[in-house]
Amino acid sequence: MSEARRREGGRHAASLARPYAWTAGRTRPAVDLPVEALVETTIEGRTAPYSATNPLAVVTQLCLHQRSVAEVAAHLNVPLGVARVLIGDLLSARQVSVRDTLTEDTSWDERNDLLERVLSGLRAL
Incomplete structure (x- = not known):
């Protein structure tokens, strides 16, 4: 293996390790968060101190306007499990605050429409 490929592999491994360091290695949130759930920053989150190096603060800034859990993961460029843990915290x-987009009474057509919107949003990223 060439030196360049070893360095590239090292960078990739380090870039994957960093998000898990943000969550202290946790991959599951304390609450169940569907990928399509909408996340929005509350008043408490808007008034919390901001630091660009604090991933929790970055999420609160991202969610000043509603975003899905999947969108948060995509914007942070982290695995979905990491985004779920951060949002759960x-x-x-x-x-x-988190708003479910599906309920037990949601029809098949509404579920299909939601999936289409999520896919469209992810493609737009």
């Missing part, structure tokens, strides 16, 4: 701290 913010939810526990009441810095974000």
Whole structure:
């Protein structure tokens, strides 16, 4: 293996390790968060101190306007599990609110429409 490929592999491994360091290695949030759930920053989150190096603060800034859990993961360029843990932590701290987009009464057509919108949004990223 060439030196360049080893360095590239090292960078890739380090870039994957960093998000898990943000969550102290946790991959599952304390609450179940569907990928399509909408996340929005609360008043508490808007008034919390901001630091560009704090991933929780970055999420609160991203969610000043509603975003899905999947969108948050895509914007942060992190695995979905990491985004869910961060959002779960913010939810526990009441810095974000989460709104489910599907209920038990949601029809098949509504579910299909939601999936189409999520896919469209992800493609737009």
